[in-house]
Amino acid sequence: MSTHAIAGKYALIAGGAKNLGGLIARDLAAQGAAGVAIHYNSAATKADAEATAEAVRAAGATAVIMQGDLTSAAAVSTLFAGALMAFGRLDIAINTTGKVLKKPFADISEAEYDEMFAINAKAAFFFIKEAGATLADNGKLVTLVTSLLGAFTPFYSSYAGAKAPVEHFTRAASKEYGARGISVTAVGPGPMDTPFFYGQEASDAVAYHKSAAALSPFSKTGLTDIEDIVPLIRFLASDGWWITGQTILANGGYTTK
Numbered sequence: 001m002s003t004h005a006i007a008g009k010y011a012l013i014a015g016g017a018k019n020l021g022g023l024i025a026r027d028l029a030a031q032g033a034a035g036v037a038i039h040y041n042s043a044a045t046k047a048d049a050e051a052t053a054e055a056v057r058a059a060g061a062t063a064v065i066m067q068g069d070l071t072s073a074a075a076v077s078t079l080f081a082g083a084l085m086a087f088g089r090l091d092i093a094i095n096t097t098g099k100v101l102k103k104p105f106a107d108i109s110e111a112e113y114d115e116m117f118a119i120n121a122k123a124a125f126f127f128i129k130e131a132g133a134t135l136a137d138n139g140k141l142v143t144l145v146t147s148l149l150g151a152f153t154p155f156y157s158s159y160a161g162a163k164a165p166v167e168h169f170t171r172a173a174s175k176e177y178g179a180r181g182i183s184v185t186a187v188g189p190g191p192m193d194t195p196f197f198y199g200q201e202a203s204d205a206v207a208y209h210k211s212a213a214a215l216s217p218f219s220k221t222g223l224t225d226i227e228d229i230v231p232l233i234r235f236l237a238s239d240g241w242w243i244t245g246q247t248i249l250a251n252g253g254y255t256t257k
Contacts, residue, residue, distance in 0.1 A: 124143050
């Protein structure tokens, strides 16, 4: 078995119950992963996590589901410990969690600011920290960020601002973990065709985003489809291991740096 193959490997996916995380879980199982640990945040997504776990098992992999609010370091540590206990080893760690807020600066409360940074920055920091302590040698670590890191836009100050530190976490971790062969990357999709997007945008903004990418006419929705992000995650978790310390904006030409 190749050091960088997915077959036979064990993976943990934070936010793996549905949408992009759920599709990644299914894809890793289809690629021959031996086991997938599927994290979900609350009771509201437990049924989705169970459905994803059943699909993973149907593909021939072991699946476990684990709940946790990852805005505390202790919860992230417990998550990794649980996955390690279930499988005996971890080779791939993928964090898809995040929260979007679209508001003018003047309307963002201190509580909203704290929540955005807890979910998008703090949780990512401790996920990367625990992955470094837990992943086997030659492991793969991927964090989802946003293409807004390359955009010049109003109203997303707290969201893009809270995701921005992950670029720095990724670079530092790639240097620190590289001696063990662990690659560390961040992927920033464009506006994705998921409920997270539509819950924030008015109809005129939706129409704009559906036409803003260079490849929008060739997308089934005009937006970034989760099916277009999964192959990139698969690549980074296998043959793309030589890419490390990088933030990749995958958005069909929506924006760049």
